Amino acid sequence: MPAHFTLPPLPFDPEALSPTISAKTFAEHHGGHHQAYVDSLNRLAAAEGMGKASLLEIIQETADAEPDEVSELVSSGDLFVHAAQHFNHAFYWQSLSPDGGAPGGDLLKAINRAFGSLGALKDAMLEAGTGHFASGWLWLVASDDGLELMDTHDAQTPVIDPDLKPLLVIDLWEHAYYLDHKRARKAYLEAVISRHLNWDFAGRALAADSVDDLSLGIANG
Numbered sequence: 001m002p003a004h005f006t007l008p009p010l011p012f013d014p015e016a017l018s019p020t021i022s023a024k025t026f027a028e029h030h031g032g033h034h035q036a037y038v039d040s041l042n043r044l045a046a047a048e049g050m051g052k053a054s055l056l057e058i059i060q061e062t063a064d065a066e067p068d069e070v071s072e073l074v075s076s077g078d079l080f081v082h083a084a085q086h087f088n089h090a091f092y093w094q095s096l097s098p099d100g101g102a103p104g105g106d107l108l109k110a111i112n113r114a115f116g117s118l119g120a121l122k123d124a125m126l127e128a129g130t131g132h133f134a135s136g137w138l139w140l141v142a143s144d145d146g147l148e149l150m151d152t153h154d155a156q157t158p159v160i161d162p163d164l165k166p167l168l169v170i171d172l173w174e175h176a177y178y179l180d181h182k183r184a185r186k187a188y189l190e191a192v193i194s195r196h197l198n199w200d201f202a203g204r205a206l207a208a209d210s211v212d213d214l215s216l217g218i219a220n221g
């Protein structure tokens, strides 16, 4: 049976993050870019005999990088790119929230241990996201060593590394902010980081044994 990954619905009303991210941006980014990644993934997975594989199996089997090289690699094959971009975008929608909330419990303790305070983490996210060159992603990840920030290029994703647990991601591709902020990635990042990160999701991601437990909508149906 051919692969039939599907576009997961946005977990909020597309107007709900305006003016940081407008409904027009979500229509292009979710309904346009992400849908196109899903369509290409289905075509390429079937063509390469991986129609029954899970998304994480496809990502892990097609990644050129060793897990510890994930933040350096800038290119991989077409199937990897489309599979990883499906995962990255599904994770991004869950990382956003209309009202953000605040971290608590084990997540807040881990943030304080790694960064000193929530404010210091937010400052570090803004600096890392603003400083990242060209397209990519800014991740908050957990490992046995605690929490850390990681920026990845193009479609690269920490999910290829079994020692890393992604908690939040921000899309740094220009298509994520250009319609609303033109070239001002910093303005987009300031607004997302200060008001729209889904800390409840990050807490659930930290507590989960696997990303398969997070209802990302990425199952191969």
Ligand SMILES: [Fe+2]
Pocket: 029, 033, 089, 171, 173, 175, 176
């Ligand atoms: Fe994107």
